[in-house]
Amino acid sequence: MxxxxxxxxxxxxxxxxxxxxxxxxxxxxxxxxxxxxxxxxxxxxxxxxxxTKEEMLVFALGHIGERIIERVRARLVGSPAQSAGTALGHAATEISLLREEHRAEARVWLAFLAQAAVSEALAKTLKANYATLQEAFTRLISEAGEGADYVVPPDPQREARTLLALADGLTAHVLIGHLTPQEAHDVLHAHLVRLWEQQVRPPRATLNLPNGPDAR
Incomplete structure (x- = not known):
């Protein structure tokens, strides 16, 4: 047989x-x-x-996206007692691919991102991955702001889109050596802190990020 x-x-x-x-x-x-x-x-x-080769590349891109999304989900599920603001920080750090063990994955992700500009099939897969992450970020931003005394209420979906774009940009800047992983982490941390500090009167949403890209 x-x-x-x-x-x-x-x-x-x-x-x-x-x-x-x-x-x-x-x-x-x-x-x-x-x-x-x-x-x-x-x-x-x-x-x-x-x-075809394109079909193979589309599957490979989906494979990478699934790995990243699963890591984000694992971080969120792993500490169910953490605040939504802290969970958002951990998730954003995860998708920025700043850790040394994710550097190869980051190079491949950005290679696919560049190719997707001229490949409709790859672009479709990327958009689906981003939509999943944007939904998760939008939910966390909404939850983090529940009960807060806002000066200016944030638009959770807009802030989620901004955070995704920032994460990809920081990944690129680290890969070409413009920023160190720690510098990129500091930029990400400062952005998340400003998201709450500029819009919320005390008590503020709790936000505790790891100390650096390699912190767990």
């Missing part, structure tokens, strides 16, 4: 190979043949999983 192939696991294995190659060479250096060699599967196996 022929051996059954776990197509889900194989697709994920291929996605990891795509990410490894994209980190080393950029997306322009990712070929089906090299992906097959890196994943240690045949070209035929890759082509049975993905009809």
């Amino acid at each position: 022929p051996r059954q192939v776990d197509h889900v696991s194989r697709r994920r294995l291929i996605a990891e190979a795509v990410c490894d190659l994209a980190d080393e060479r950029g997306l322009e250096g990712v070929t089906l043949r090299d992906v097959a060699a890196r994943a240690q599967v045949s070209m035929g196996a890759v082509q049975r999983c993905f009809r």
Whole structure:
């Protein structure tokens, strides 16, 4: 009897190979043949999983997005007693990919982001990932402001969009060496503090970020 192939696991294995190659060479250096060699599967196996290179890249991008979103969810679930403001800070730090162990993932994420500007399929996947994160951030900002005495009430959705854009920008600035991870973390922390301090009369929303990008 022929051996059954776990197509889900194989697709994920291929996605990891795509990410490894994209980190080393950029997306322009990712070929089906090299992906097959890196994943240690045949070209035929890759082509049975993905009809085109673009389909393979879309799946790999979704794979990275799922990992990031799952880490954010884990941070939120891991400390259910934390305030919404603190949870927002932890989640924002997570998606900024400032930690050393996430540096390769950050390079790949930004490579996909650049390619999405000319690929409708990649752009569609990215927009879905951002929509999920924006929804989570909007909810946390709304919860953090509940019961606060606002001078100027924030627009949770607008602030969530701003935070997502800031996170991506800080990731890029760290990768090119314009900012250190700690400097980027300080910018993120200052933005979140100002979000509450400029709009809320005491008592203010509680916000406690880690001391740096590598803090847990």
